[in-house]
Amino acid sequence: MTDETGPRGLNMPSPPTVTVEHLVELNPGDMHDLCDAAEAAIIDGGGFGWLKPPPRHTLEQFWRGVVLIPERDLFVGRLDGVIAGSCQIQRPPRNNEAQSFACNQTTFFVAPWARGHGLARKLMEIGEEHARSAGFQVLNLDVRETQRAAIRMYETLGYRKFGEHPFYAKANDRPIKGLFYYKLLNETQNGDGA
16 A cells, blocks of 8 residues: 555545456465455354355365356456455356346355455445346345345345345344345346246
8 A cells, every 4th residue: 555645735645456357267365365265254243154264275175166167157356456355246157048138146245354345335236237248137145134234235226126035044043034136237127027
């Protein structure tokens, strides 16, 4: 980071650089950063299914699998060049013609140390744009009710809640409700499939 002169001549750190990119392969440095960020998010309670970090080799196998699955596109958010979050756009299987117009956003997280810089919003916006440019009309997602900051962001980005599942997840032997959202990617859509 570079310093800039602020009020009264004080040196102030410049804001971190936030970038998002589509990864099709993971080099060792990216794998390390991605696993570190995922572990931090899991510990903080936003672990896309995991309640505690799995062994590192399990996490590495998970991410290697993601980039190999043709129906998944992995997007990573970087803060000053370090991977700090991710989201995936998951296309339906080719044999599912009835739902070929819709895709899902999954595995969305930002490490706690990288929050507050707009990275989550930028990940979502890039993911949406990717889905839109791939010809999808609807983007679906689901989230645990405990992930309040993510829910607020989804709603401010125009996602509409269409359902709840009272036994979506379980943590500390207690059920956690899941919330289901969608967003029409074409602003002119009227919601009736037209």
